[in-house]
Amino acid sequence: MLKLENIKTYYGNIQALKGVDIQISEGEIITLIGANGAGKTTTLMSISGIAPPRSGKIEFFGKDITNLAPNHIVSMGISHVPEGRRIFPDLTVQENLDIGAFLRKDKEDIAKDLNYVTELFPILKKRRKQAGGTLSGGEQQMLAISRALMGRPKLLLLDEPSLGLAPIIVQKIFEIIKEINSKNKTTIFLVEQNANQALKIANRGYVMENGKIILSDTSENLLTNKEVKKAYLGGE
Template structure:
């Protein structure tokens, strides 16, 4: 299942103005993996993805894509190298039709016949989008917009996809549907996936490997299976309550990584 590393990040530091949002993050993603980055609000997950995809420039550190340094490059160059970022909050083009949104996903590509084939593939994964090709994207529902954002990302023919909170604001049923598609994309198309999530339960279910971020640092890294069974993750991200000897919940719990 896992192959050579496609994405290697070493000691990355990134700032929002004077605020240090990423404080020395290192991680590795191997070919064919689904890697999840978990963390609460403000942990720096989105900043990490934006820095990887080139929308933000890191202050320090290196990012290697297939062994080639990409830190500080413009996002269009990085998309052309086969890494696409599906942003948080369904950033679609609201006044364009669904089909035009999908077409924009292939902006960096010139191979028309392959693009057409991928269009059909996207509509195959998301039949709902095919039915609504002509509809203005801004009028789609939230879940449909999320599917459109993922479908549009696929049109760049990515080898690696950065998904930022695909479950944000969606009903549990839709979350399940979208995660099933993510898994299929990984298995059938061989797309390596970096999945940033607050919803640790669904993320750990699909992921092979997981990182936990807190205030700009990676505090835990292990296989998804181990993380799922870790007491800390269960207590802080999965909401599992541990009964103490007195039969009450302990509110003053300490995380072991601190």
């Protein structure tokens, strides 16, 4: 469904992506792992149109989305949960969720999805009227994922959902990600530094270094790959 072909993205004169190729099929969980500064976040920002690539091509369901405005890309069914969650601190939890469905007009289905996300994360129902900024890190991550789900995406981009969270919450978030994928058939593109966890729930993985994909394989193979183990899994 998503195809990145030789993507080169720059920030000013600094080249962040040096020709990235990635392919994602419908229903998959794909993970992109790599060290800090490898270009993982930029890859996602290129897909959602915030940092459009200078050259290369991004296709979504066969359509060229390389130079579309972010709002058009969202309307095609790509939701992005960025690094650091980026909850609107002065909007209530409910308003944050409402904004997630900004482009939709199907009121009944929006209500259904609202129900669905509060079932996934019951705590959000309790916090409904609270300002987003008053939530704990874990709750904010739950809200960020829920907000993205309110757009009813076909493809969900997740950037470091485990960052800065307690291990028990990380566990829960990963379980939910798996559930979103299996129940809703939402395709998931997961960027993680927590390579071990990410590979455990993913079908396939890409390894990124210095703005380039250096390795791609099934998760099982990557988990046992010597180089990957040494560099990213902290094993021998």
